[in-house]
Amino acid sequence: MAAAETVTNSAIVADYRARTPGSGALFARADRLLPSGITHDGRYLDPWPLYASHGRGSRKWCVDGHEYVDYFGGHGAMLLGHSHPAVVEAVQRQAALGTHLGASHELEVRWAELVTRLIPCAEKVRFTASGTEASNMVIRLARAFTGKSKIVRFLGHFHGWHDGVVAGGTSNFDGSVPSGIVPGVVDQSIVMPTDDVAPTLALLEDRDDIAAVMLEPSGASWGQVPLPAGFVAALREATARQGVLLILDEVITGFRWSRGGAQEAMGVKPDLCILAKIVAGGLPGGAVAGRRDIMDLIDFAAMRAAKRDKIPHPGTYNANPLSAAAAVAALEIVAGTDASAKAIATGERLRDALRQVVIDEAVPWGVYGQASSFQIFPNPLGVKIDPATFDPLALGFKGLKGARDAALSGKIRMGLMNNGVDVMGSPGGFVSATHDNADLEHTARALRSTIRALKSEREIRG
Numbered sequence: 073m074a075a076a077e078t079v080t081n082s083a084i085v086a087d088y089r090a091r092t093p094g095s096g097a098l099f100a101r102a103d104r105l106l107p108s109g110i111t112h113d114g115r116y117l118d119p120w121p122l123y124a125s126h127g128r129g130s131r132k133w134c135v136d137g138h139e140y141v142d143y144f145g146g147h148g149a150m151l152l153g154h155s156h157p158a159v160v161e162a163v164q165r166q167a168a169l170g171t172h173l174g175a176s177h178e179l180e181v182r183w184a185e186l187v188t189r190l191i192p193c194a195e196k197v198r199f200t201a202s203g204t205e206a207s208n209m210v211i212r213l214a215r216a217f218t219g220k221s222k223i224v225r226f227l228g229h230f231h232g233w234h235d236g237v238v239a240g241g242t243s244n245f246d247g248s249v250p251s252g253i254v255p256g257v258v259d260q261s262i263v264m265p266t267d268d269v270a271p272t273l274a275l276l277e278d279r280d281d282i283a284a285v286m287l288e289p290s291g292a293s294w295g296q297v298p299l300p301a302g303f304v305a306a307l308r309e310a311t312a313r314q315g316v317l318l319i320l321d322e323v324i325t326g327f328r329w330s331r332g333g334a335q336e337a338m339g340v341k342p343d344l345c346i347l348a349k350i351v352a353g354g355l356p357g358g359a360v361a362g363r364r365d366i367m368d369l370i371d372f373a374a375m376r377a378a379k380r381d382k383i384p385h386p387g388t389y390n391a392n393p394l395s396a397a398a399a400v401a402a403l404e405i406v407a408g409t410d411a412s413a414k415a416i417a418t419g420e421r422l423r424d425a426l427r428q429v430v431i432d433e434a435v436p437w438g439v440y441g442q443a444s445s446f447q448i449f450p451n452p453l454g455v456k457i458d459p460a461t462f463d464p465l466a467l468g469f470k471g472l473k474g475a476r477d478a479a480l481s482g483k484i485r486m487g488l489m490n491n492g493v494d495v496m497g498s499p500g501g502f503v504s505a506t507h508d509n510a511d512l513e514h515t516a517r518a519l520r521s522t523i524r525a526l527k528s529e530r531e532i533r534g
């Protein structure tokens with residue numbers, strides 16, 4: 073059944089439907105042609121997703137003309153806000169010069185110079201068309217370099233949608249085999265818990281078939297399930313000792329947790345990292361970056377000299393001129409201004425403001441997050457929580473991401489949208505360098521109204 077046919081008595085959902093008839097009409101057309109009517113699972117919303125028309129700075133507008141303070145942030149890509157003038161100018165200039173010249177070009181060189189200048193582990197970099205592609209390549213590099221096959225990953229840590237990272241990362245958290253993926257692929261990953269680093273350290277001691285340990289340095293889903301203090305540093309120390317590679321997935325955290333990513337913020341240098349989203353200035357793109365001796369596995373001359381097979385790496389849209397133009401414009405701003413730090417400071421103020429609303433409304437929810445991101449924990453199972461002292465570490469994967477109630481999260485999102493704010497569905501989101509105090513005040517008011525609407529629908533459990 074199409075999501076739009078779902079019956080509900082919720083006033084929040086009824087308001088959303090009434091405010092967004094243009095989105096509803098587009099969804100009716102889309103639902104006939106696109107699975108679930110959408111193009112990214114993260115945009116699924118019952119009865120229909122929001123159809124946006126344009127964005128500027130911290131704001132975006134839907135096809136029905138409503139304005140939103142936007143924290144979806146292009147899935148985390150829009151650190152500089154929507155349609156930053158320098159990025160727009162660079163993309164327009166390049167579009168007129170050619171979108172794909174079937175040749176190497178200067179922008180890809182400048183792009184690589186910026187990445188290697190900003191990201192501590194990046195001695196060399198190879199661009200891809202997405203984070204998923206970078207994730208696929210980084211695992212292949214690790215296996216080729218070490219001659220070992222197993223990848224240690226962590227429960228709920230998302231590394232894109234390729235076969236090797238779905239089980240335990242996107243779905244099948246119970247260890248079962250995801251639909252469409254062969255068991256042999258699943259067997260090549262060892263998915264570990266994150267409440268304590270000790271079992272992973274013991275695993276690294278015990279086994280000699282591990283190529284790499286790969287993780288989101290924020291914790292699963294950009295910190296929805298945060299890591300205990302010292303977790304990443306302990307992995308760095310143990311992997312270095314055991315000759316295992318450490319891969320940080322900085323697709324979200326790169327340029328956001330600090331100008332140099334989580335690795336700079338934490339002072340932990342991985343062997344390899346992957347980047348996407350901000351790295352391409354809000355256009356499609358990704359990158360693998362890291363140690364020269366590992367990256368040499370993609371290098372013709374290095375592999376000829378070593379008499380080894382080179383890892384093939386084509387990709388029509390790798391470092392395509394439009395993405396490269398946006399990337400160079402954006403990363404020059406990241407390198408030359410306090411954009412990352414400004415977004416982080418605003419993120420902290422936003423978390424404080426939202427937490428205060430939750431406290432004032434006496435709702436047993438948690439507000440938390442790192443750097444320029446925030447998470448709202450709506451406590452679907454009604455655990456006892458004091459919002460003033462909420463510690464997500466106490467709940468772990470099972471209590472946080474594992475307890476997520478999609479219907480409740482969707483209602484919170486719609487409630488916020490009815491009040492002019494858009495967030496990601498966890499619920500949570502990303503703050504840009506363009507969000508300001510007026511945005512924060514507006515967002516706090518929107519959360520207050522949403523909570524009150526949820527209370528009147530008896531959706532809040534204490």
Ligand SMILES: Cc1ncc(COP(=O)(O)O)c(C=O)c1O
Nearest residue numbers: 202203204230231232323324348
């Ligand atoms: C941590 C992380 N890794 C990898 C990816 C995959 O990137 P992409 O969507 O560009 O394929 C994402 C995307 O959200 C991500 O958040």
